[in-house]
Structure formats: C-alpha cells, structure tokens
Amino acid sequence: MAEKGKEVRASPMELMKHLPGEDCGECGFDTCFEFALAIFDRRKRYDECTKLNDAQKKALAKLLAPPMREVVLGVGEHARRIGGEEVMTREELGFFGKTVIAYDVWDTMSEERLRDRLKEIHEIKAVKVKEAFGVDAIAVRNVSDDPKKFKETVKIVAEQTDLPLILCSFNPKALRAAVEIVKDKRPLLYAATKDNWADVLEIAKKYDVPVAIFSPNDLDTLGAIAKTFAKNGVEDLVLDPGTFTEPGSLLQTFCNLIMLRRACVEDRVKEVSYPTMAVPATITTTVGDRKKAAQFETMLANALITKGINLVILHYPNTWGFFPMVMLRESIFKHPKAEEKVDPGIYEFNEPDELSPVLVTTNYTMTYGVVSSELERIKVPCWLLVVDTGGLSLDTVAGTGEWPDMLEEAVEEFKVAEKVKHRILIVGQVVAEYKEDMEEVLPDWKIIIGPKDSTEIGPFLKEKWKELLKESGIEV
C-alpha cells in the first residue's frame, strides 16, 4: 500500500546528528551546522562533506532521499541526473532534475543525412556571456521497425556522440539489438508499454539500463508497469503519460503530468515516484509547416519546462529556439537560494586586444550582470576583471578594507599583465578612497577611478581611453 500524506523533511538538527561535527571547513562552510542547513534545503549534496563515515553516509542518504527517484542517463561527463523532485512549485524549495533537452534522429535516414544531422545537433550552442550549453541527449527513433537497421543506426550514432542516448522503439527485438551496441553507456530504453513490457523488462534487467514507460492517458497501467518493474529490480524508470497536443487533449497532457508529480511528492505514492518526460515534438504533426512546427514544439517545451518536466524530446534542431529554452530551464531549475556569485576571472567583451581597457568589478551577480550587459551593449572592446569578493558587492567590500588585496590577488591569478600591454585598471567610484592602497599593492599599475553609473561606461571609454593610453606613453 502506498503511504499517504505529506511527509515532514528531516530538520537541520536531525541532519546535524549525522555530521562529523569537526567544523573543519572542507565543505566550504565554517561549521557543520551551516553545512546541515545547506543540505537541508538542497543547496549542497551531503557527500560534499569529506569526513563522513559509512554509517553517516547511509543515514544521511536515507534522511535526505527525495520522494522522486533520481535517474542517471548516459555515462561520463555528459551523464545527466534527472528526477529527485520533492515539491510542486519551485517557490516551496526548488526544482532539481534539470530538464534534459533531446533532439531526434531516425533509422530510415541515409547514413550521410544521419551524420549531417548529428553534426547539426552538436553544433547547437546557447552561449551567454561565458556559459555555453549544448543539447543534452539524442533520441534515436526506430521508424523502420527493423531491428537490424535500428542497430546499425544506433551504432553510427554512438560513434558520433558521447551524449546520452534514448533508444526509441516499441519493438523489443529492436531495443534488444540496439542496446547490445551501447550497453555500457546507460541509454534510456523508450519504451515499455502495456503490450511489450515483459520483454522490455527482461532487456532492462539484463543490461541494467533505465527505462521509460509509455502509457498514453492511462495512469493505472503506467503505475502497474512501474510497480512490476520495481518489483523485478528495475527501478531506474521515467514516466511518459503521453504528449497530447490537440484541442481538448492538450490540457490532459498537463493534468496527467501534474497528477503524477503530486502523487509522488505529496502523497508519496511510490509506484509513480519517478521522473516524468514528454515529447513536445508530437505537436509538429498538427502544424503543416516546418518553421511553424519548430516554433510550436519550442513553445510547448517551454511550457513543460516551466512545470518542471525532466526530459523533453524535440524534432527541429535550431539555435534560435534552443537558446531561450535553455535560458528558461537554467532559471526554473536554479536553486532559489543559490548564492548570487559569478566565477571570478578575466572576461572578454567585443574581442578585446592588448590595448583594450581593463575594467574591474566584483563577482556579485547583480553588479556583474549590470556591467556585463552594458559592455555587451556599447560594443567597445574591453576586458572585465571579476574579482573574488565572495559574492559581495563593491560597496560592501569597500568598507572592510580588504579590497586592495583582493584586487591584487585577482590581477596576479588571472595574469592580467599578460593580456594587455598597458598597465591601467579602471575601478568603480565606491573604492576611490583606496586608490593609494591599491597602487601600493600593485606598484606597476595605474588605478583610474571610473564612472559612477554603468550607463556612463560607454561615453567614459570612448572619450577617455585613448587619452589615458597616451598619458602612459602608448601611441595608438
């Protein structure tokens, strides 16, 4: 029998009991209690504490196990962990099993087309400032129904990619043939259905791979198959209740997914406590025009991502649609309490060279965000040195007196002197009073106090930069 009713999560105090209590700081927190708070709201995973013994690990794993199972697709650096959800809306805690975005290929394509398409899929990149995201997985469709053809196609795909694969066929013979080729790569078998589940179960057991269960608009059967699989030791499951897109049925698609999620995270119905997936590509069959079909599947995928669905399969690979989709996904699955920090480093804007100005800012997200978007907008080539202030704003660190040393460390660590010929750093006005201190720790450098407001950066650089270079003896 399923257990009913909301369960209370282990409190930070309870978690504390299973931490070493050494306050050694190796997890990045000064005390075990801070770490307990962080694992409590899932900003960190418990295994980031380096001092746990096996009993503690076991106890924490149990206390912290989310109601929805976590399932790993693929292997190596491209493996993706999905599921692990425990709330309905991200406002309550956060969403965790980032939507895996997959595009499809199929086994009736010529080998040449297949290779081209794979190349196209791999070339898709969503780049924002310095983060780059690519497609997460590739779905191989068995259109031919021929196991041999499917196997050959999967073989080619596997040679061309390290991304997790989703082997899509309702024919167990085809699944068996294909999985044999990629058995070490943890592909997702798609799918067990009411007709083929017994055979698919056998394959999943033999190869120890995750399986999607497809039971369109029939949650009883979906749960029954999942329960049977679990009973037989196959627990890495993904649930697909069908992606209906037509009038009257589109709404049911969302309802099914939402009901499954709630049954899992709130009612703790363990039979359906697995990640969910959808195939927004199905909407393309209703549209009749390529461009429009591409827009529509992207639109539907964005709706599904907002609802926290863990895996989507699309059919029209393109960057223009992938970009907003990934940005939405990164936002929705961002931890609500994520520390507002950017990685320190030296960032390039508009292809700078050795004579371009170097601006300095902190790794506080808000400041960084404002400054970087301004630099992108004004299109002046320049360098941006992001100093590690522990995520604090310049105003805040200015008061502590530690700023000059932080700056010096950054100039050293990120080898600014090797990037540019000049020796000029442009810093914000709030640290103007530390000009001398900065010049003292950086004797080779000249510190220039920049404008107060980010919108004045453009005019400031355009008017002053050449002059500054000239003053320091560099002719342009």
Place this chain on the structure above:
Amino acid sequence: MSEEKKKLKVKLKKKEEVPSAEGEELFKLLSKIAKLLDGVEGLKGVEIEADEIIIEGVTPPLELLSAALQAAPAPAAAEAVAAPPKPELEAFKFEKPVRSYVGKFEEVKIGATKEEGGTRAFTLTVGGGETPAMHAFEGQLPHRPVIAHLVFDEDPGLPETLLKYYGDVKDDPVAWARKCVEEFGAKMIFLDLRSTDPHGTNRSAEDAAKTVKAVLEAVNVPLAVCARSGDMKKDVEVLKKVAEVAAGENIVLYCGSITLPAILAAGEALAEEIYEYFRAAKEYGHVIVTYQPLNLPGIAVLNKAAMETGVPKNKILIDPGSVAIGYAVEMAVSAMDAIYNKALIGDESYQMPLLYIPANAWMYRECYDDVEEWGDTEQRGHAWELGTAMAALMSGAHLLVMLDQYAIEAVENFLDRLYMPKIESVRELLRHLPGSNCKACGFEACRELADAVLKGEADVDKCQRLGDAGKRVVRRLLSPPSPPAVEPEEVANWIKELP
C-alpha cells in the same frame, strides 16, 4: 550428509514464488526445449506451462537435463513443457490527487458597453480559477486568458521583426490600435504612454489624455492605459487625466512606477501619489494594477491600501513583475506560485487576477540583435516572447500583454487547444492552418481556404500540407466534441509518425 546434498530437489511454482537459482536455470533450459519444439513441423506455438515441477535425483537436475537436451532430438509430443517465468503485471489503481481549496481568484470585468455607461462593443472578464495553474483535474480553469495587444504612443525604436507588423503605424497610436483590432483581431488594446516620460519626450498629461480619447474613439474594444516612466509623480498625473477622459469606460489604469518605502512599518501611510492613483480609478470607475516587481509583501500592502481607499476587490489586477526569459523569469514564476498558494488558502490580499507583460522581452537584445551564434534573429525574437508567455501562462497569468503578432497568434493557437472554443471566424481558423500559402489546395492563400471552409464551401481536407492530426485539430475546433476527447491513438505511434 554428502548423500543428502546430492538428492537435489528443485521446486518450481509458477506465479507464486520466485524460483530458486537452479529453478531459473531450469526454466531457461525448459524454454530451450520449447524453442526446439517450435522448430518441429506442425508444432508451432507450443506453450510450456508448469505449476509445479519437482525433480529428485542423485545427479543435479541441470546436468541431467543438459545431457538430455544434447542427446535427444526434439520430442514429438507437445505436452511436457514449461514457459519462462513471465511476471504478472502488478495491480495498480491511480488515485487522482485531488484537493479542495477554500480561496479563489476574483473575476475582473474590463470595458463597459453602452448599457453600462461606456462605448465598448463588448466587455472582457479575466481571472477566476479555483486551483493551481493548469490543475483542471480538480476544479474550474480560470477564464480563457486575454491577450491585450501592446501599442506605443511613440515609436520605441521597434526592431526589424516588429516593423513588419507596425512599420506603417509606429508613429500614430490611433492607427496602430486600429490596425491591431481590424487587421490582427485584437480583443483588447494596452496603450503605453511612453511619450510622457519626463526623461524623454515629456508630453503633458493633457496631450496624453487626448491620445487616449482618440484611441477610444477609433476602436471599440476594452482598453488598458499604461504610464511607466519610473517617475511616480508624472505617471500618476498622467493617469489621473486619463481616468477622467475615459470616465465610464472601465479601462485598466497601469502605473508602473509605484514606489513603496524601503521598510514598511505597520500602518505607515504610503506616498500621496499612490492614493491619488487609487482615488482616480475609484472616482471614474476604472481597474487598477498593483505592480511591485517580485515583491509579494509590497503587492499585499498595495492591495489592502487600494481596498481601504474604496477600490473594489474586483477592480484590481496584480503585475508580479513581468520579466523576460533570461532576466530573472524564475523569480516571477515563484512570485506567481506564491500568490496562487496564498490566494487558494483564502488570503484576500492576493486573490486579484494576474497581469503579465511578455512583450517586455523586446527590451532585451536577445530578441532583436543579429548575433550569429544566437541563431536566426527573427525566429529567436518570436521564440523569446513566446517562451516568456508560456512561463507566465503555466504559472497562472490571467491577462497577457504582448507585442509580436507571431507570438500572439501562437499563444492564441495554444489557448484554443486548451479551451477548445468553437471557431467561427476566418482569423481563428487561419491560425490553425499551415500559413504557407502554397496554393496546393486550389486557393490563392490559406486565408481563402479558411473562408471557404467556414462558409461550408470546402473541406479542410483540401489543404495539402496539414496531416491527419492537423486536420483533426481543425475539425475539433469547428465542432468541439463534448466532453473533450482524449484518444490514446493520437500519440500511440509517435515514434513512427513524426515527419
């Protein structure tokens, strides 16, 4: 002892127990026999069944059987055989996780007809809804979300993608509004009085009010008017004048610059402008919008203050902070989640319908800048506003303000699929045709086929580009089945049916 051990006993009980290791091996061997039997002419489809097999002997049964298999040819008779341990499907009944909610969202009427003291051809009702967004399995959905078309009273520097729609009207808000209604089928206009910005053109409140008046005369759909210069004083001054000239029309007055004190002490009075804004709405019978980006307590403070000032609860909308994808959209989603959670447990300060402005996406370069590695600029722009609209809709927005006609049509298409209205106009039908204008149907353009279909002179089957699914969509919208049908067959074979 060793004698005992040799007397191996293997028990197999189908269905009831998991067989022992030997038992499993044995089953495998038995199924091999079954396969051999399969090979015998005239013996196809032999099923092996066993409820209990007990083998006793001095030699382990596996060896015995292996030997037997190798030596003996396939037995001729089809009796003695066993099936692999095919597991039974477990029984499972999914119980719908239905909840009941004590609170629900207000319904807000926008616009006023002649009988109601205005001049609008019709009114719109937004809001309602008694469950979290999209939870149709446990209660009524809200009214179909309305899309208000955004019109600026001066050119905001429209990018290429949008100039296609508005290039000819961008300097004339009256013509712009008219085009939206007449050509693009807008049911509501959201007029942004950006020219009143003191840092920009700085037109006076009187001038702005004239524009509003002219728009009201030019179009007969419900109207919203927005001032969001960031200067609260000026914005309220403008909206007060607008409220006056639009008296009786029940328009939405949107003030995008309400500033609250940084720390709100209990009972502290708000800035006088805020009350002026509320009073203007109350006096002339308009709807207000409480806008506090990503600030829930602020929204509650404003809603309470508005109601205390005498603005009825059903004349208030909430803008939770209409940010775009890539610009903290997750915080808007969370704000809306939280508003729903509060509204549904009965917190009256949060039960006003939600207004969201996906059009704000166009403030960001991702929508319009030609950056090669970002992909096709035009499609990207469409996708960005469209994606933002989806995030808002899935979080329960009741009223969307949008700019890109492509995105608007796509969202309307999506809403048609959710709400399944009966399609009666060419415009509505057209959004469900491919839009390729390929003439293969014998008509000059999709619009003409749509027209003929509605007149009953042609069937949608004529369209050569729509597949079966697409035709089904159109048919369902031409005569919606009741109750709505969900046929598993629609998606049962998607692996093969994708193009």
